[in-house]
Amino acid sequence: MSLERPIVFGNWKMNGLREDGLALARAVATAPGKGTLGIFPPATILREVILAVEGSNVIVGAQNAHSEDFGAFTGSISAPMIKDVGGTAVLLGHSECRHGLGEADADVWGKAEASARADLLTVICIGETDDERTAGRRDAVLRRQIDGSMPRGSDVSKLVVAYEPVWAIGTGKTPSESDIVSAHAFVRERLDAIFGRESRIPILYGGSVKAENAAAILALEGVDGVLVGGASLDAESFVRIFQAGQ
Numbered sequence: 001m002s003l004e005r006p007i008v009f010g011n012w013k014m015n016g017l018r019e020d021g022l023a024l025a026r027a028v029a030t031a032p033g034k035g036t037l038g039i040f041p042p043a044t045i046l047r048e049v050i051l052a053v054e055g056s057n058v059i060v061g062a063q064n065a066h067s068e069d070f071g072a073f074t075g076s077i078s079a080p081m082i083k084d085v086g087g088t089a090v091l092l093g094h095s096e097c098r099h100g101l102g103e104a105d106a107d108v109w110g111k112a113e114a115s116a117r118a119d120l121l122t123v124i125c126i127g128e129t130d131d132e133r134t135a136g137r138r139d140a141v142l143r144r145q146i147d148g149s150m151p152r153g154s155d156v157s158k159l160v161v162a163y164e165p166v167w168a169i170g171t172g173k174t175p176s177e178s179d180i181v182s183a184h185a186f187v188r189e190r191l192d193a194i195f196g197r198e199s200r201i202p203i204l205y206g207g208s209v210k211a212e213n214a215a216a217i218l219a220l221e222g223v224d225g226v227l228v229g230g231a232s233l234d235a236e237s238f239v240r241i242f243q244a245g246q
């Protein structure tokens, strides 16, 4: 499976009641342009969104998954459940799960293994906090997260990395262009070292991507696409971000 660039994924987070969510999904499904579009609605409307975009090339995935396939894990959903309703992808290790729910690298690793067993496209999110950045620890954190969250031996064509500096998420702040390029170069180097140069795992940037800054970010060296939060909830903005990469 090779994903055409630009890859533009929208993480709806805990947003999307049926009516608005389905209207948004239908608008995304008709967006013209070359590349790969993906949306990650809340689990409550995952199946309906999948049906709403049927016949388009839009990828629909879930925002998290458990490391076990089934069992007594109240409140969780598993990779086989996502697959069962027609989902083809999952976001793992989002900073809101790492920091908000206390997910450790090893937890993300286990979830990624489960996702690979279910043959889902697995988007592993990584990124440093503001304190880590200020302390000059960005690359050390990225290295630890890549090494600790990404299982070896799975199908590399089903892996995507999203670099999302935690301090840029939902804040309107973005790193400088040279910082994005250097972070992506570091991630690429580490992925090459682990998975081989031929792996070409796509690397997305995430954090306050909007219609206004998308063209500049998508044009940066080493940026294969973007993972969009807030701006993915507005069909026009999300489609403009996709168009900015054409």
Ligand SMILES: O=C[C@H](O)COP(=O)(O)O
Pocket (backbone or CB within 6 Å): 011, 094, 164, 168, 169, 170, 171, 172, 206, 207, 208, 209, 227, 228, 229, 230, 231
């Ligand atoms: O998953 C998406 C990221 O958390 C980015 O969110 P944002 O675009 O609202 O900053």
